[in-house]
Amino acid sequence: MRYVTFLLLLLCSGWLLAFGARDAAAYLAPCTADYVHTDTHQDIIPFEKLRTALQKTLTVAKTAEQKTQLDSVKFEDGAALVETYESLKLFTVSHEWLEITTTGYRRCRYRFVSEGGNKWRLARTRVLEEPLTETPRLRESPGLSELEQRVKVPTTQAAVQEIFPLLLELATGEEQKDFRIFGTRLAPDFVFIRLGKDPEERKPFIEKMVIAHQYIHNERVRYYLVGAEQQENGDVVLDVEQALRFTLEIPEEEKEETLIIVNLSLTWTRSSGAWYLKRHEYFTADGFTNNERDDFVQKQKNKKKEPIRVP
Missing domain, CATH: 3.10.450.50 (Nuclear Transport Factor 2; Chain: A,)
Incomplete structure:
Protein backbone atom coordinates (compact mmCIF):
# COMPACT_ATOMS: atom_id res chain seq x y z
CA MET A 1 0.00 0.00 0.00
CA ARG A 2 2.87 2.35 0.72
CA TYR A 3 4.12 1.81 -2.83
CA VAL A 4 0.69 2.61 -4.29
CA THR A 5 0.52 5.72 -2.11
CA PHE A 6 3.91 6.71 -3.46
CA LEU A 7 2.62 6.28 -7.03
CA LEU A 8 -0.36 8.50 -6.24
CA LEU A 9 1.99 11.11 -4.82
CA LEU A 10 3.98 10.99 -8.05
CA LEU A 11 0.77 11.48 -10.02
CA CYS A 12 -0.12 14.53 -7.89
CA SER A 13 3.42 15.84 -8.42
CA GLY A 14 2.79 15.60 -12.15
CA TRP A 15 -0.21 17.87 -11.67
CA LEU A 16 1.99 20.45 -9.98
CA LEU A 17 4.44 20.42 -12.85
CA ALA A 18 1.65 20.66 -15.46
CA PHE A 19 -0.06 23.49 -13.57
CA GLY A 20 3.19 25.42 -13.20
CA ALA A 21 3.96 24.85 -16.88
CA ARG A 22 0.41 26.04 -17.72
CA ASP A 23 -0.20 22.85 -19.70
CA ALA A 24 -3.89 21.98 -19.49
CA ALA A 25 -3.52 18.88 -21.67
CA ALA A 26 -0.87 17.41 -19.35
CA TYR A 27 -2.92 18.35 -16.29
CA LEU A 28 -5.96 16.43 -17.57
CA ALA A 29 -3.98 13.54 -19.11
CA PRO A 30 -4.52 11.16 -16.13
CA CYS A 31 -8.34 11.34 -16.50
CA THR A 32 -10.31 8.32 -17.67
CA ALA A 33 -12.57 8.43 -20.74
CA ASP A 34 -15.64 8.53 -18.47
CA TYR A 35 -14.16 11.02 -15.99
CA VAL A 36 -16.71 12.91 -13.83
CA HIS A 37 -16.03 16.31 -12.24
CA THR A 38 -18.38 17.89 -9.68
CA ASP A 39 -18.08 21.38 -8.22
CA THR A 40 -18.74 22.62 -4.69
CA HIS A 41 -22.50 22.55 -5.41
CA GLN A 42 -22.18 18.91 -6.52
CA ASP A 43 -23.11 19.92 -10.05
CA ILE A 44 -21.41 17.90 -12.78
CA ILE A 45 -19.15 19.99 -15.03
CA PRO A 46 -18.93 18.56 -18.58
CA PHE A 47 -15.39 17.52 -19.40
CA GLU A 48 -15.07 19.77 -22.47
CA LYS A 49 -16.26 22.77 -20.47
CA LEU A 50 -13.74 21.91 -17.77
CA ARG A 51 -10.95 21.57 -20.33
CA THR A 52 -11.82 24.88 -22.00
CA ALA A 53 -11.99 26.75 -18.69
CA LEU A 54 -8.69 25.31 -17.49
CA GLN A 55 -6.98 26.05 -20.80
CA LYS A 56 -8.21 29.65 -20.73
CA THR A 57 -7.12 30.09 -17.11
CA LEU A 58 -3.63 28.75 -17.72
CA THR A 59 -3.21 30.55 -21.06
CA VAL A 60 -3.84 34.01 -19.62
CA ALA A 61 -1.83 33.36 -16.46
CA LYS A 62 1.70 34.74 -16.36
CA THR A 63 2.56 32.45 -13.46
CA ALA A 64 0.65 29.56 -11.88
CA GLU A 65 1.48 27.77 -8.66
CA GLN A 66 -0.19 24.80 -6.99
CA LYS A 67 0.91 22.95 -3.88
CA THR A 68 -0.83 19.71 -2.94
CA GLN A 69 -0.81 17.69 0.25
CA LEU A 70 -2.55 14.33 0.75
CA ASP A 71 -4.89 14.46 3.74
CA SER A 72 -6.07 10.87 3.51
CA VAL A 73 -5.83 7.78 1.30
CA LYS A 74 -8.32 4.92 1.44
CA PHE A 75 -8.07 1.81 -0.71
CA GLU A 76 -10.92 -0.34 -1.91
CA ASP A 77 -11.21 -3.00 -4.58
CA GLY A 78 -9.28 -1.67 -7.59
CA ALA A 79 -9.63 1.96 -6.52
CA ALA A 80 -8.16 4.58 -4.20
CA LEU A 81 -10.04 7.45 -2.55
CA VAL A 82 -7.75 10.40 -1.95
CA GLU A 83 -8.53 13.65 -0.16
CA THR A 84 -6.22 16.61 -0.75
CA TYR A 85 -5.62 20.17 0.31
CA GLU A 86 -4.33 22.29 -2.59
CA SER A 87 -3.11 25.88 -2.32
CA LEU A 88 -3.36 27.94 -5.52
CA LYS A 89 -1.83 31.17 -6.74
CA LEU A 90 -2.10 32.70 -10.21
CA PHE A 91 -0.85 35.99 -11.55
CA THR A 92 -2.61 37.29 -14.65
CA VAL A 93 -2.76 40.52 -16.66
CA SER A 94 -6.13 41.54 -18.07
CA HIS A 95 -6.70 44.39 -20.52
CA GLU A 96 -2.89 44.62 -20.71
CA TRP A 97 -2.81 46.96 -17.71
CA LEU A 98 -4.85 45.29 -14.96
CA GLU A 99 -2.89 42.88 -12.78
CA ILE A 100 -4.91 40.22 -10.95
CA THR A 101 -3.50 37.98 -8.25
CA THR A 102 -5.70 34.99 -7.49
CA THR A 103 -5.02 33.12 -4.25
CA GLY A 104 -6.86 30.49 -2.25
CA TYR A 105 -7.13 26.81 -1.69
CA ARG A 106 -9.13 23.81 -2.84
CA ARG A 107 -10.09 20.68 -0.94
CA CYS A 108 -10.87 17.75 -3.21
CA ARG A 109 -11.88 14.12 -3.00
CA TYR A 110 -10.46 12.05 -5.87
CA ARG A 111 -11.23 8.53 -6.98
CA PHE A 112 -8.38 6.80 -8.79
CA VAL A 113 -8.87 3.46 -10.51
CA SER A 114 -6.22 0.86 -11.22
CA GLU A 115 -5.63 -0.18 -14.81
CA GLY A 116 -3.27 -2.96 -13.85
CA GLY A 117 0.34 -2.96 -12.83
CA ASN A 118 1.50 0.43 -11.66
CA LYS A 119 -0.92 2.43 -13.78
CA TRP A 120 -3.61 4.52 -12.12
CA ARG A 121 -6.06 6.93 -13.70
CA LEU A 122 -8.37 9.58 -12.29
CA ALA A 123 -12.04 8.63 -12.60
CA ARG A 124 -13.78 11.22 -10.47
CA THR A 125 -13.17 14.53 -8.71
CA ARG A 126 -15.42 16.12 -6.17
CA VAL A 127 -14.47 19.67 -5.16
CA LEU A 128 -15.38 20.09 -1.49
CA GLU A 129 -14.20 23.66 -0.96
CA GLU A 130 -12.71 26.29 -3.26
CA PRO A 131 -12.53 29.76 -1.69
CA LEU A 132 -10.56 32.00 -4.04
CA THR A 133 -9.74 35.70 -3.78
CA GLU A 134 -8.91 37.91 -6.75
CA THR A 135 -6.95 41.05 -5.93
CA PRO A 136 -6.81 43.59 -8.78
CA ARG A 137 -4.11 46.23 -9.16
CA LEU A 138 -4.03 48.91 -11.82
CA ARG A 139 -0.68 49.52 -13.43
CA GLU A 140 0.27 53.15 -13.63
CA SER A 141 -1.36 54.64 -16.69
CA PRO A 142 0.46 53.68 -19.89
CA GLY A 143 -1.58 56.38 -21.63
CA LEU A 144 -0.13 56.75 -25.12
CA SER A 145 2.34 53.90 -24.78
CA GLU A 146 2.60 51.88 -27.99
Missing part, protein backbone atom coordinates in the same frame (compact mmCIF):
# COMPACT_ATOMS: atom_id res chain seq x y z
CA LEU A 147 0.91 54.68 -29.94
CA GLU A 148 2.73 53.82 -33.16
CA GLN A 149 1.78 50.14 -32.85
CA ARG A 150 -1.87 50.88 -32.10
CA VAL A 151 -2.35 53.73 -34.60
CA LYS A 152 -0.59 53.29 -37.94
CA VAL A 153 -1.48 56.52 -39.78
CA PRO A 154 0.91 59.41 -38.93
CA THR A 155 -1.75 62.13 -39.24
CA THR A 156 -4.04 60.21 -36.89
CA GLN A 157 -1.15 59.70 -34.49
CA ALA A 158 -0.65 63.46 -34.39
CA ALA A 159 -4.35 64.05 -33.70
CA VAL A 160 -4.36 61.46 -30.90
CA GLN A 161 -1.37 63.18 -29.28
CA GLU A 162 -3.40 66.41 -29.22
CA ILE A 163 -6.58 64.77 -27.93
CA PHE A 164 -5.24 62.48 -25.24
CA PRO A 165 -4.24 65.31 -22.85
CA LEU A 166 -7.85 66.50 -23.02
CA LEU A 167 -8.95 63.10 -21.72
CA LEU A 168 -6.59 63.58 -18.80
CA GLU A 169 -8.25 66.95 -18.13
CA LEU A 170 -11.66 65.28 -18.07
CA ALA A 171 -10.29 62.59 -15.74
CA THR A 172 -8.97 65.24 -13.36
CA GLY A 173 -12.29 67.08 -13.43
CA GLU A 174 -14.16 63.89 -12.56
CA GLU A 175 -11.76 62.99 -9.75
CA GLN A 176 -12.13 66.48 -8.25
CA LYS A 177 -15.90 66.56 -8.89
CA ASP A 178 -15.42 69.70 -10.93
CA PHE A 179 -17.66 69.18 -13.94
CA ARG A 180 -17.29 72.66 -15.39
CA ILE A 181 -14.50 71.33 -17.59
CA PHE A 182 -16.99 68.95 -19.21
CA GLY A 183 -19.01 71.98 -20.25
CA THR A 184 -15.97 73.43 -22.04
CA ARG A 185 -14.93 70.18 -23.76
CA LEU A 186 -18.27 68.78 -24.90
CA ALA A 187 -19.43 69.74 -28.39
CA PRO A 188 -22.82 71.50 -28.69
CA ASP A 189 -24.25 68.38 -30.36
CA PHE A 190 -22.63 66.01 -27.86
CA VAL A 191 -24.44 62.71 -27.21
CA PHE A 192 -23.84 60.05 -24.57
CA ILE A 193 -24.93 56.48 -25.39
CA ARG A 194 -24.80 53.85 -22.69
CA LEU A 195 -25.16 50.20 -23.69
CA GLY A 196 -27.25 50.92 -26.73
CA LYS A 197 -29.83 52.99 -24.85
CA ASP A 198 -31.34 56.23 -26.12
CA PRO A 199 -28.80 59.05 -26.60
CA GLU A 200 -28.50 61.68 -23.87
CA GLU A 201 -27.49 65.25 -24.58
CA ARG A 202 -24.76 67.18 -22.80
CA LYS A 203 -26.92 68.83 -20.12
CA PRO A 204 -28.59 65.71 -18.68
CA PHE A 205 -25.27 63.87 -18.99
CA ILE A 206 -23.49 66.40 -16.76
CA GLU A 207 -26.44 66.64 -14.37
CA LYS A 208 -26.44 62.85 -13.86
CA MET A 209 -22.69 62.83 -13.26
CA VAL A 210 -23.09 65.50 -10.57
CA ILE A 211 -25.86 63.52 -8.86
CA ALA A 212 -23.97 60.21 -9.01
CA HIS A 213 -20.79 61.74 -7.60
CA GLN A 214 -22.56 62.68 -4.40
CA TYR A 215 -21.96 59.07 -3.40
CA ILE A 216 -18.58 58.55 -5.06
CA HIS A 217 -15.39 59.26 -3.14
CA ASN A 218 -11.63 58.80 -3.61
CA GLU A 219 -12.07 58.32 -7.35
CA ARG A 220 -9.24 57.58 -9.75
CA VAL A 221 -9.85 57.75 -13.50
CA ARG A 222 -7.43 56.39 -16.08
CA TYR A 223 -7.59 56.05 -19.87
CA TYR A 224 -5.74 53.48 -21.97
CA LEU A 225 -5.48 53.78 -25.73
CA VAL A 226 -6.61 50.75 -27.74
CA GLY A 227 -6.80 52.26 -31.23
CA ALA A 228 -7.94 55.24 -33.28
CA GLU A 229 -9.06 56.13 -36.77
CA GLN A 230 -9.79 59.40 -38.52
CA GLN A 231 -12.99 59.78 -40.51
CA GLU A 232 -13.35 61.54 -43.85
CA ASN A 233 -14.81 64.65 -42.17
CA GLY A 234 -11.74 64.91 -39.94
CA ASP A 235 -13.36 63.57 -36.76
CA VAL A 236 -11.22 61.16 -34.75
CA VAL A 237 -12.73 58.07 -33.15
CA LEU A 238 -10.74 56.86 -30.15
CA ASP A 239 -11.15 53.31 -28.97
CA VAL A 240 -10.13 53.47 -25.30
CA GLU A 241 -10.55 51.56 -22.10
CA GLN A 242 -11.37 53.55 -19.01
CA ALA A 243 -10.53 52.41 -15.49
CA LEU A 244 -12.60 53.79 -12.64
CA ARG A 245 -11.60 53.06 -9.05
CA PHE A 246 -13.71 54.62 -6.32
CA THR A 247 -15.50 54.15 -3.02
CA LEU A 248 -19.28 54.08 -3.30
CA GLU A 249 -21.03 55.25 -0.14
CA ILE A 250 -24.82 55.22 -0.35
CA PRO A 251 -26.68 56.08 2.86
CA GLU A 252 -27.80 53.03 4.87
CA GLU A 253 -25.94 50.68 2.55
CA GLU A 254 -22.61 48.91 2.91
CA LYS A 255 -19.63 50.84 1.58
CA GLU A 256 -18.25 49.38 -1.65
CA GLU A 257 -14.72 49.58 -3.00
CA THR A 258 -15.28 49.46 -6.74
CA LEU A 259 -13.09 48.97 -9.78
CA ILE A 260 -14.75 49.14 -13.20
CA ILE A 261 -13.12 48.76 -16.61
CA VAL A 262 -15.18 50.23 -19.43
CA ASN A 263 -14.75 49.94 -23.20
CA LEU A 264 -15.47 53.32 -24.80
CA SER A 265 -15.72 54.74 -28.28
CA LEU A 266 -15.08 58.50 -28.18
CA THR A 267 -15.60 60.69 -31.23
CA TRP A 268 -13.73 63.99 -31.22
CA THR A 269 -14.40 66.84 -33.63
CA ARG A 270 -12.25 69.88 -34.36
CA SER A 271 -13.76 73.37 -34.37
CA SER A 272 -12.01 76.77 -34.34
CA GLY A 273 -8.65 75.10 -33.76
CA ALA A 274 -9.77 73.09 -30.71
CA TRP A 275 -10.95 69.51 -30.14
CA TYR A 276 -14.37 68.76 -28.61
CA LEU A 277 -15.93 65.48 -27.53
CA LYS A 278 -18.86 64.83 -29.86
CA ARG A 279 -19.94 61.28 -29.04
CA HIS A 280 -19.32 59.12 -25.96
CA GLU A 281 -20.46 55.54 -26.44
CA TYR A 282 -20.21 53.09 -23.56
CA PHE A 283 -19.93 49.37 -24.34
CA THR A 284 -18.77 46.43 -22.25
CA ALA A 285 -17.54 46.71 -18.70
CA ASP A 286 -16.28 44.37 -16.05
CA GLY A 287 -14.69 44.81 -12.68
CA PHE A 288 -14.69 44.16 -8.96
CA THR A 289 -16.69 45.17 -5.92
CA ASN A 290 -14.87 44.74 -2.62
CA ASN A 291 -12.39 42.57 -4.54
CA GLU A 292 -15.20 40.27 -5.69
CA ARG A 293 -15.61 40.03 -9.46
CA ASP A 294 -18.81 41.53 -10.85
CA ASP A 295 -20.47 40.03 -13.89
CA PHE A 296 -22.18 42.82 -15.83
CA VAL A 297 -24.76 42.19 -18.54
CA GLN A 298 -24.10 44.66 -21.31
CA LYS A 299 -24.15 45.44 -24.98
CA GLN A 300 -21.11 44.08 -26.79
CA LYS A 301 -19.04 46.06 -29.25
CA ASN A 302 -16.71 43.15 -29.82
CA LYS A 303 -16.76 39.72 -28.26
CA LYS A 304 -16.67 40.26 -24.52
CA LYS A 305 -13.63 39.01 -22.67
CA GLU A 306 -14.66 36.24 -20.33
CA PRO A 307 -13.86 36.55 -16.64
CA ILE A 308 -10.68 34.87 -15.55
CA ARG A 309 -11.65 32.04 -13.25
CA VAL A 310 -9.89 29.04 -11.79
CA PRO A 311 -11.94 25.91 -12.47
Whole structure:
Protein backbone atom coordinates (compact mmCIF):
# COMPACT_ATOMS: atom_id res chain seq x y z
CA MET A 1 0.00 0.00 0.00
CA ARG A 2 2.87 2.35 0.72
CA TYR A 3 4.12 1.81 -2.83
CA VAL A 4 0.69 2.61 -4.29
CA THR A 5 0.52 5.72 -2.11
CA PHE A 6 3.91 6.71 -3.46
CA LEU A 7 2.62 6.28 -7.03
CA LEU A 8 -0.36 8.50 -6.24
CA LEU A 9 1.99 11.11 -4.82
CA LEU A 10 3.98 10.99 -8.05
CA LEU A 11 0.77 11.48 -10.02
CA CYS A 12 -0.12 14.53 -7.89
CA SER A 13 3.42 15.84 -8.42
CA GLY A 14 2.79 15.60 -12.15
CA TRP A 15 -0.21 17.87 -11.67
CA LEU A 16 1.99 20.45 -9.98
CA LEU A 17 4.44 20.42 -12.85
CA ALA A 18 1.65 20.66 -15.46
CA PHE A 19 -0.06 23.49 -13.57
CA GLY A 20 3.19 25.42 -13.20
CA ALA A 21 3.96 24.85 -16.88
CA ARG A 22 0.41 26.04 -17.72
CA ASP A 23 -0.20 22.85 -19.70
CA ALA A 24 -3.89 21.98 -19.49
CA ALA A 25 -3.52 18.88 -21.67
CA ALA A 26 -0.87 17.41 -19.35
CA TYR A 27 -2.92 18.35 -16.29
CA LEU A 28 -5.96 16.43 -17.57
CA ALA A 29 -3.98 13.54 -19.11
CA PRO A 30 -4.52 11.16 -16.13
CA CYS A 31 -8.34 11.34 -16.50
CA THR A 32 -10.31 8.32 -17.67
CA ALA A 33 -12.57 8.43 -20.74
CA ASP A 34 -15.64 8.53 -18.47
CA TYR A 35 -14.16 11.02 -15.99
CA VAL A 36 -16.71 12.91 -13.83
CA HIS A 37 -16.03 16.31 -12.24
CA THR A 38 -18.38 17.89 -9.68
CA ASP A 39 -18.08 21.38 -8.22
CA THR A 40 -18.74 22.62 -4.69
CA HIS A 41 -22.50 22.55 -5.41
CA GLN A 42 -22.18 18.91 -6.52
CA ASP A 43 -23.11 19.92 -10.05
CA ILE A 44 -21.41 17.90 -12.78
CA ILE A 45 -19.15 19.99 -15.03
CA PRO A 46 -18.93 18.56 -18.58
CA PHE A 47 -15.39 17.52 -19.40
CA GLU A 48 -15.07 19.77 -22.47
CA LYS A 49 -16.26 22.77 -20.47
CA LEU A 50 -13.74 21.91 -17.77
CA ARG A 51 -10.95 21.57 -20.33
CA THR A 52 -11.82 24.88 -22.00
CA ALA A 53 -11.99 26.75 -18.69
CA LEU A 54 -8.69 25.31 -17.49
CA GLN A 55 -6.98 26.05 -20.80
CA LYS A 56 -8.21 29.65 -20.73
CA THR A 57 -7.12 30.09 -17.11
CA LEU A 58 -3.63 28.75 -17.72
CA THR A 59 -3.21 30.55 -21.06
CA VAL A 60 -3.84 34.01 -19.62
CA ALA A 61 -1.83 33.36 -16.46
CA LYS A 62 1.70 34.74 -16.36
CA THR A 63 2.56 32.45 -13.46
CA ALA A 64 0.65 29.56 -11.88
CA GLU A 65 1.48 27.77 -8.66
CA GLN A 66 -0.19 24.80 -6.99
CA LYS A 67 0.91 22.95 -3.88
CA THR A 68 -0.83 19.71 -2.94
CA GLN A 69 -0.81 17.69 0.25
CA LEU A 70 -2.55 14.33 0.75
CA ASP A 71 -4.89 14.46 3.74
CA SER A 72 -6.07 10.87 3.51
CA VAL A 73 -5.83 7.78 1.30
CA LYS A 74 -8.32 4.92 1.44
CA PHE A 75 -8.07 1.81 -0.71
CA GLU A 76 -10.92 -0.34 -1.91
CA ASP A 77 -11.21 -3.00 -4.58
CA GLY A 78 -9.28 -1.67 -7.59
CA ALA A 79 -9.63 1.96 -6.52
CA ALA A 80 -8.16 4.58 -4.20
CA LEU A 81 -10.04 7.45 -2.55
CA VAL A 82 -7.75 10.40 -1.95
CA GLU A 83 -8.53 13.65 -0.16
CA THR A 84 -6.22 16.61 -0.75
CA TYR A 85 -5.62 20.17 0.31
CA GLU A 86 -4.33 22.29 -2.59
CA SER A 87 -3.11 25.88 -2.32
CA LEU A 88 -3.36 27.94 -5.52
CA LYS A 89 -1.83 31.17 -6.74
CA LEU A 90 -2.10 32.70 -10.21
CA PHE A 91 -0.85 35.99 -11.55
CA THR A 92 -2.61 37.29 -14.65
CA VAL A 93 -2.76 40.52 -16.66
CA SER A 94 -6.13 41.54 -18.07
CA HIS A 95 -6.70 44.39 -20.52
CA GLU A 96 -2.89 44.62 -20.71
CA TRP A 97 -2.81 46.96 -17.71
CA LEU A 98 -4.85 45.29 -14.96
CA GLU A 99 -2.89 42.88 -12.78
CA ILE A 100 -4.91 40.22 -10.95
CA THR A 101 -3.50 37.98 -8.25
CA THR A 102 -5.70 34.99 -7.49
CA THR A 103 -5.02 33.12 -4.25
CA GLY A 104 -6.86 30.49 -2.25
CA TYR A 105 -7.13 26.81 -1.69
CA ARG A 106 -9.13 23.81 -2.84
CA ARG A 107 -10.09 20.68 -0.94
CA CYS A 108 -10.87 17.75 -3.21
CA ARG A 109 -11.88 14.12 -3.00
CA TYR A 110 -10.46 12.05 -5.87
CA ARG A 111 -11.23 8.53 -6.98
CA PHE A 112 -8.38 6.80 -8.79
CA VAL A 113 -8.87 3.46 -10.51
CA SER A 114 -6.22 0.86 -11.22
CA GLU A 115 -5.63 -0.18 -14.81
CA GLY A 116 -3.27 -2.96 -13.85
CA GLY A 117 0.34 -2.96 -12.83
CA ASN A 118 1.50 0.43 -11.66
CA LYS A 119 -0.92 2.43 -13.78
CA TRP A 120 -3.61 4.52 -12.12
CA ARG A 121 -6.06 6.93 -13.70
CA LEU A 122 -8.37 9.58 -12.29
CA ALA A 123 -12.04 8.63 -12.60
CA ARG A 124 -13.78 11.22 -10.47
CA THR A 125 -13.17 14.53 -8.71
CA ARG A 126 -15.42 16.12 -6.17
CA VAL A 127 -14.47 19.67 -5.16
CA LEU A 128 -15.38 20.09 -1.49
CA GLU A 129 -14.20 23.66 -0.96
CA GLU A 130 -12.71 26.29 -3.26
CA PRO A 131 -12.53 29.76 -1.69
CA LEU A 132 -10.56 32.00 -4.04
CA THR A 133 -9.74 35.70 -3.78
CA GLU A 134 -8.91 37.91 -6.75
CA THR A 135 -6.95 41.05 -5.93
CA PRO A 136 -6.81 43.59 -8.78
CA ARG A 137 -4.11 46.23 -9.16
CA LEU A 138 -4.03 48.91 -11.82
CA ARG A 139 -0.68 49.52 -13.43
CA GLU A 140 0.27 53.15 -13.63
CA SER A 141 -1.36 54.64 -16.69
CA PRO A 142 0.46 53.68 -19.89
CA GLY A 143 -1.58 56.38 -21.63
CA LEU A 144 -0.13 56.75 -25.12
CA SER A 145 2.34 53.90 -24.78
CA GLU A 146 2.60 51.88 -27.99
CA LEU A 147 0.91 54.68 -29.94
CA GLU A 148 2.73 53.82 -33.16
CA GLN A 149 1.78 50.14 -32.85
CA ARG A 150 -1.87 50.88 -32.10
CA VAL A 151 -2.35 53.73 -34.60
CA LYS A 152 -0.59 53.29 -37.94
CA VAL A 153 -1.48 56.52 -39.78
CA PRO A 154 0.91 59.41 -38.93
CA THR A 155 -1.75 62.13 -39.24
CA THR A 156 -4.04 60.21 -36.89
CA GLN A 157 -1.15 59.70 -34.49
CA ALA A 158 -0.65 63.46 -34.39
CA ALA A 159 -4.35 64.05 -33.70
CA VAL A 160 -4.36 61.46 -30.90
CA GLN A 161 -1.37 63.18 -29.28
CA GLU A 162 -3.40 66.41 -29.22
CA ILE A 163 -6.58 64.77 -27.93
CA PHE A 164 -5.24 62.48 -25.24
CA PRO A 165 -4.24 65.31 -22.85
CA LEU A 166 -7.85 66.50 -23.02
CA LEU A 167 -8.95 63.10 -21.72
CA LEU A 168 -6.59 63.58 -18.80
CA GLU A 169 -8.25 66.95 -18.13
CA LEU A 170 -11.66 65.28 -18.07
CA ALA A 171 -10.29 62.59 -15.74
CA THR A 172 -8.97 65.24 -13.36
CA GLY A 173 -12.29 67.08 -13.43
CA GLU A 174 -14.16 63.89 -12.56
CA GLU A 175 -11.76 62.99 -9.75
CA GLN A 176 -12.13 66.48 -8.25
CA LYS A 177 -15.90 66.56 -8.89
CA ASP A 178 -15.42 69.70 -10.93
CA PHE A 179 -17.66 69.18 -13.94
CA ARG A 180 -17.29 72.66 -15.39
CA ILE A 181 -14.50 71.33 -17.59
CA PHE A 182 -16.99 68.95 -19.21
CA GLY A 183 -19.01 71.98 -20.25
CA THR A 184 -15.97 73.43 -22.04
CA ARG A 185 -14.93 70.18 -23.76
CA LEU A 186 -18.27 68.78 -24.90
CA ALA A 187 -19.43 69.74 -28.39
CA PRO A 188 -22.82 71.50 -28.69
CA ASP A 189 -24.25 68.38 -30.36
CA PHE A 190 -22.63 66.01 -27.86
CA VAL A 191 -24.44 62.71 -27.21
CA PHE A 192 -23.84 60.05 -24.57
CA ILE A 193 -24.93 56.48 -25.39
CA ARG A 194 -24.80 53.85 -22.69
CA LEU A 195 -25.16 50.20 -23.69
CA GLY A 196 -27.25 50.92 -26.73
CA LYS A 197 -29.83 52.99 -24.85
CA ASP A 198 -31.34 56.23 -26.12
CA PRO A 199 -28.80 59.05 -26.60
CA GLU A 200 -28.50 61.68 -23.87
CA GLU A 201 -27.49 65.25 -24.58
CA ARG A 202 -24.76 67.18 -22.80
CA LYS A 203 -26.92 68.83 -20.12
CA PRO A 204 -28.59 65.71 -18.68
CA PHE A 205 -25.27 63.87 -18.99
CA ILE A 206 -23.49 66.40 -16.76
CA GLU A 207 -26.44 66.64 -14.37
CA LYS A 208 -26.44 62.85 -13.86
CA MET A 209 -22.69 62.83 -13.26
CA VAL A 210 -23.09 65.50 -10.57
CA ILE A 211 -25.86 63.52 -8.86
CA ALA A 212 -23.97 60.21 -9.01
CA HIS A 213 -20.79 61.74 -7.60
CA GLN A 214 -22.56 62.68 -4.40
CA TYR A 215 -21.96 59.07 -3.40
CA ILE A 216 -18.58 58.55 -5.06
CA HIS A 217 -15.39 59.26 -3.14
CA ASN A 218 -11.63 58.80 -3.61
CA GLU A 219 -12.07 58.32 -7.35
CA ARG A 220 -9.24 57.58 -9.75
CA VAL A 221 -9.85 57.75 -13.50
CA ARG A 222 -7.43 56.39 -16.08
CA TYR A 223 -7.59 56.05 -19.87
CA TYR A 224 -5.74 53.48 -21.97
CA LEU A 225 -5.48 53.78 -25.73
CA VAL A 226 -6.61 50.75 -27.74
CA GLY A 227 -6.80 52.26 -31.23
CA ALA A 228 -7.94 55.24 -33.28
CA GLU A 229 -9.06 56.13 -36.77
CA GLN A 230 -9.79 59.40 -38.52
CA GLN A 231 -12.99 59.78 -40.51
CA GLU A 232 -13.35 61.54 -43.85
CA ASN A 233 -14.81 64.65 -42.17
CA GLY A 234 -11.74 64.91 -39.94
CA ASP A 235 -13.36 63.57 -36.76
CA VAL A 236 -11.22 61.16 -34.75
CA VAL A 237 -12.73 58.07 -33.15
CA LEU A 238 -10.74 56.86 -30.15
CA ASP A 239 -11.15 53.31 -28.97
CA VAL A 240 -10.13 53.47 -25.30
CA GLU A 241 -10.55 51.56 -22.10
CA GLN A 242 -11.37 53.55 -19.01
CA ALA A 243 -10.53 52.41 -15.49
CA LEU A 244 -12.60 53.79 -12.64
CA ARG A 245 -11.60 53.06 -9.05
CA PHE A 246 -13.71 54.62 -6.32
CA THR A 247 -15.50 54.15 -3.02
CA LEU A 248 -19.28 54.08 -3.30
CA GLU A 249 -21.03 55.25 -0.14
CA ILE A 250 -24.82 55.22 -0.35
CA PRO A 251 -26.68 56.08 2.86
CA GLU A 252 -27.80 53.03 4.87
CA GLU A 253 -25.94 50.68 2.55
CA GLU A 254 -22.61 48.91 2.91
CA LYS A 255 -19.63 50.84 1.58
CA GLU A 256 -18.25 49.38 -1.65
CA GLU A 257 -14.72 49.58 -3.00
CA THR A 258 -15.28 49.46 -6.74
CA LEU A 259 -13.09 48.97 -9.78
CA ILE A 260 -14.75 49.14 -13.20
CA ILE A 261 -13.12 48.76 -16.61
CA VAL A 262 -15.18 50.23 -19.43
CA ASN A 263 -14.75 49.94 -23.20
CA LEU A 264 -15.47 53.32 -24.80
CA SER A 265 -15.72 54.74 -28.28
CA LEU A 266 -15.08 58.50 -28.18
CA THR A 267 -15.60 60.69 -31.23
CA TRP A 268 -13.73 63.99 -31.22
CA THR A 269 -14.40 66.84 -33.63
CA ARG A 270 -12.25 69.88 -34.36
CA SER A 271 -13.76 73.37 -34.37
CA SER A 272 -12.01 76.77 -34.34
CA GLY A 273 -8.65 75.10 -33.76
CA ALA A 274 -9.77 73.09 -30.71
CA TRP A 275 -10.95 69.51 -30.14
CA TYR A 276 -14.37 68.76 -28.61
CA LEU A 277 -15.93 65.48 -27.53
CA LYS A 278 -18.86 64.83 -29.86
CA ARG A 279 -19.94 61.28 -29.04
CA HIS A 280 -19.32 59.12 -25.96
CA GLU A 281 -20.46 55.54 -26.44
CA TYR A 282 -20.21 53.09 -23.56
CA PHE A 283 -19.93 49.37 -24.34
CA THR A 284 -18.77 46.43 -22.25
CA ALA A 285 -17.54 46.71 -18.70
CA ASP A 286 -16.28 44.37 -16.05
CA GLY A 287 -14.69 44.81 -12.68
CA PHE A 288 -14.69 44.16 -8.96
CA THR A 289 -16.69 45.17 -5.92
CA ASN A 290 -14.87 44.74 -2.62
CA ASN A 291 -12.39 42.57 -4.54
CA GLU A 292 -15.20 40.27 -5.69
CA ARG A 293 -15.61 40.03 -9.46
CA ASP A 294 -18.81 41.53 -10.85
CA ASP A 295 -20.47 40.03 -13.89
CA PHE A 296 -22.18 42.82 -15.83
CA VAL A 297 -24.76 42.19 -18.54
CA GLN A 298 -24.10 44.66 -21.31
CA LYS A 299 -24.15 45.44 -24.98
CA GLN A 300 -21.11 44.08 -26.79
CA LYS A 301 -19.04 46.06 -29.25
CA ASN A 302 -16.71 43.15 -29.82
CA LYS A 303 -16.76 39.72 -28.26
CA LYS A 304 -16.67 40.26 -24.52
CA LYS A 305 -13.63 39.01 -22.67
CA GLU A 306 -14.66 36.24 -20.33
CA PRO A 307 -13.86 36.55 -16.64
CA ILE A 308 -10.68 34.87 -15.55
CA ARG A 309 -11.65 32.04 -13.25
CA VAL A 310 -9.89 29.04 -11.79
CA PRO A 311 -11.94 25.91 -12.47
